[in-house]
Amino acid sequence: MTELHELFLKRLAQTSDAPIALEISRAEGCWLVAADGRRYLDLIAGIGVSALGHGHPNVIAAIEAQARRHLHVMVYGEYVIEAQVQLARRLTELLPTKLERVYFTNSGAEAIEGTLKVARKATGREAFAAFDGAYHGDTMGALALAGNPAFRAPFGNLPGPVRHLPFGDSAALDQIDSTIAAVVIEPVQAEGGVRIPAASFMRSLRDRCDQVGALLVFDEVLTGFGRTGKLFALEHFGVVPDIIVMAKALGGGMPLGAFCGSDDLIGTLSHDPPLGHLTTFGGHPLSCAAALASLEVIVADDLSARAAMIGADLARRLREINAPEMTAIRAIGLLIGIEFAEAQFAHRFVAETISRGVIVNWTLNADKVVRLAPPLTIEAAEIDFAVARMIEALDATRQERQVVR
The missing domain is CATH 3.90.1150.10 (Aspartate Aminotransferase, domain 1)
Structure with a gap:
């Protein structure tokens, strides 16, 4: 040793x-x-x-070029940082139209936390729904969504309430009701054993969320950026969520997460009160520069x-x-x-x-x-x-x- x-x-x-x-x-x-x-x-x-x-080499070159310009200069969202802006522009060009505004974070778990705050503020509801086998990160809110009780149990009462449903079971979607602020789902479960739902289930889920006024959140932390044979896994199902959560491959090897939705949804964090969600290092210029370079290679090739x-x-x-x-x-x-x-x-x-x-x-x-x-x-x-x-x-x-x- x-x-x-x-x-x-x-x-x-x-x-x-x-x-x-x-x-x-x-x-x-x-x-x-x-x-x-x-x-x-x-x-x-x-x-x-x-x-x-x-x-x-493209990612390394982008990191080197940004490092020569500047590193951290201000908490996220207060200064105009070119790497952040250009990455947000490119992402929204590639995502479905209504996913038009990006909030950058440090990680996927932090992006989930920001998404849960958006859902509660936008809907005025407190409860969430998630699925057995799910994995959304290990911060307290993300852990509350986890589909494995063994990981939740040691940490006592977690944020919620959270209703856990059987993954891929359309009959269970009736449990999504007007108390639910958002339903959070991985379009393909990775930690759940690479479980791939039927397109009909995903369409039924979208319909049920629309019926009861719940937001639909796709956690594409692992499935995004070409992993599933599409740029985003949502393309396999013909379903557009209200919010998409991204991380892992997003950063091109650097730490970076994001959640993205409509102006109305993401904008709820900027008022009543202002600064409703803050991150010091989210969207770090080095990470955003690396991410943009990586994304362009994925698309071009x-x-x-x-x-x-x-x-x-x-x-x-x-x-x-x-x-x-x-x-x-x-x-x-x-x-x-x-x-x-x-x-x-x-x-x-x-x-x-x-x-x-x-x-x-x-x-x-x-x-x-x-x-x-x-x-x-x-x-x-x-x-x-x-x-x-x-x-x-x-x-x-x-x-x-x-x-x-």
Whole structure:
């Protein structure tokens, strides 16, 4: 164990009892390079952040250029910062028409918090609806929406009330009534096990929200920016939400979140009282510059279509493995869930895959599911490498279980 590794365990707050603890010295393209020189193919893109891979030259150039101009100069929203304005302009050009005003934040969870404030202020209602299997972040309001009770329970009474509904069940939508300020949903659940709802369910949800006057919020923190084979996952369903929440790949590798809606909705935060929502570092100029550069590459290179094509091929190859332990492959673009018959097998498969130089992970709210979400720029030879190593990991996991038994 290196000195840095020891300090990591001793001085840095830990998020689990068993962190992966790879000591990363640099990252390039789809690869992470550890301190011992070993290379790892990043098949989760830093949990959906690095859509262009690591160190894309356009993003690095944008960061360098902005750093030479200025860093932080004022709390968000008070000065005219070119990087913020140009990014907001470009986002609203690419989103449906009524999503016309952007509020930048530091993260997806903070964007969810701002959205909940908008919903309460705009509707005069207090309650929210969310779905089983949902993940919207770990701040108190975002945690209240979480679909896994095990994550909510230790923290006592959370903001709410929140009504949790079964994901994808149109019959349950009658529980959305005139007490609900907003319904918050991921158009595709990532931490829920890559669950993809029917378009009919999403249309029924939109209709029900309209009937009772509730806002519809799409959390596209992970599904946005080409991940699902469309620039935004909402395009798969023909449904436009009242507010869209973005983060992860938005920042091009830098910390950045946002929520976006109509002038009337987002404008509620600017009056009665003014400064109804503030953030010091939200929309940091470096993050916005990186985000705009990343977005332009995604659009110019049509990486959404590339994700659809490569994702379909990768899913096909995984299905052809035909391992009895793998009970389902769910895929939409380059967001793929491999469901196993047993959670223990899934977790051991993750460890065996990482040991062979490919980074994968299981999902928080579906412990039998392993998620793949590689950079949208991943090459065919890298897919070959990943599939070969996963086959080896399957065999090793299978043999290990036979020995234990």
